[in-house]
Amino acid sequence: KAGVTQTPRYLIKTRGQQVTLSCSPISGHRSVSWYQQTPGQGLQFLFEYFSETQRNKGNFPGRFSGRQFSNSRSEMNVSTLELGDSALYLCASSLDGQYNEQFFGPGTRLTVL
Amino acid sequence: EDQVTQSPEALRLQEGESSSLNCSYTVSGLRGLFWYRQDPGKGPEFLFTLYSAGEEKEKERLKATLTKKESFLHITAPKPEDSATYLCAVQDSGSARQLTFGSGTQLTVLP
Numbered sequence: 001k002a003g004v005t006q007t008p009r010y011l012i013k014t015r016g017q018q019v020t021l022s023c024s025p026i027s028g029h030r031s032v033s034w035y036q037q038t039p040g041q042g043l044q045f046l047f048e049y050f051s052e053t054q055r056n057k058g059n060f061p062g063r064f065s066g067r068q069f070s071n072s073r074s075e076m077n078v079s080t081l082e083l084g085d086s087a088l089y090l091c092a093s094s095l096d097g098q099y100n101e102q103f104f105g106p107g108t109r110l111t112v113l
Numbered sequence: 114e115d116q117v118t119q120s121p122e123a124l125r126l127q128e129g130e131s132s133s134l135n136c137s138y139t140v141s142g143l144r145g146l147f148w149y150r151q152d153p154g155k156g157p158e159f160l161f162t163l164y165s166a167g168e169e170k171e172k173e174r175l176k177a178t179l180t181k182k183e184s185f186l187h188i189t190a191p192k193p194e195d196s197a198t199y200l201c202a203v204q205d206s207g208s209a210r211q212l213t214f215g216s217g218t219q220l221t222v223l224p
Contacts, residue, residue: 004156033211043157043200043214056211090156092212101147102212104156 002027004093004105012111018079021108025072025093031055032074033102034066037088049074050096078110086112115140115205119215126222129190134218136201137183144206146184148177151198151217160186160199191222 005024013019025032034046045058049068066076072093078085088109092102116139126132138146145164149157161170163179170177174195176187186199198219202212 035212035214042216043202043212045211045213048211058211101159101162103159104149106156109154 004091004103006089006091006105006108008108009106010109010111012113013081014113015081015083017081018077019081019110020075020077021089021091021110023074023076023091023093023105025074025091026103029093029095029103030072031094031096031100031102032068032072033092033094034074034076035090035092036060037090037107038086043090046076081112083112086110115203115213117201117203117213117215119199119201119218121218122216123219124221126188126191126220128192128222128224131187131189131191133188134186134199134220135183136186136215138201138203138215140203140205140213142206144204146179147202147204147212148184148186149200149202151200157200188220191220193222193224196220196222 007022031050033048035043037043046060047066048056052068063079068074088107090107091105094100094102118137120135145162147162148160150160151157161177166181168179174189178185198217200217202214
């Protein structure tokens with residue numbers, strides 16, 4: 001069974017631009033969560049989607065948004081990029097996100113110049 | 114607010130030298146405690162889920178245990194390939210499905 005895939009793997013943007021990251025969950029998994037990982041803050045929860053609906057949201061500004069499609073694939077968007085948005089963005093999928101384990105993708109490394 | 118504290122921050126062991134990593138947590142109600150392994154530049158790799166105090170799980174040289182306030186990851190006779198950052202996370206029964214992570218323990222096993 002294929003794991004969680006994320007594209008692109010690396011991205012370089014400049015301040016003020018916007019970016020869209022993509023995540024394809026494990027086949028059959030309907031819940032997708034997004035996390036930001038930085039050396040200073042560690043892994044922090046962004047949001048979670050299930051059946052195309054955002055079920056839970058972390059403490060991030062409105063510049064961070066996401067969506068999920070009917071095939072469970074998910075995208076996250078960051079608008080008006082800031083230097084502090086440089087991070088590894090991780091996507092995790094689970095069957096339904098209730099008591100199930102979350103399996104992570106390899107991440108997208110975003111660098112904002 | 115959920116809190117997860119891992120110690121030590123870094124640990125260096127000789128090959129074959131057993132040790133334990135600690136994860137202490139504060140949650141209103143524990144739905145699950147998760148251990149992950151993360152190699153540099155990669156996403157976390159799932160290791161274990163523990164649901165209730167007294168539960169233990171094993172996988173190769175790793176054994177995870179859980180009490181009401183903390184979890185331990187015991188590493189028996191480690192090998193250099195066990196070098197990685199080990200992350201602990203909790204899922205609160207009252208906070209939907211998000212995971213709250215600790216800052217991790219960076220383990221280095223020397224040959």
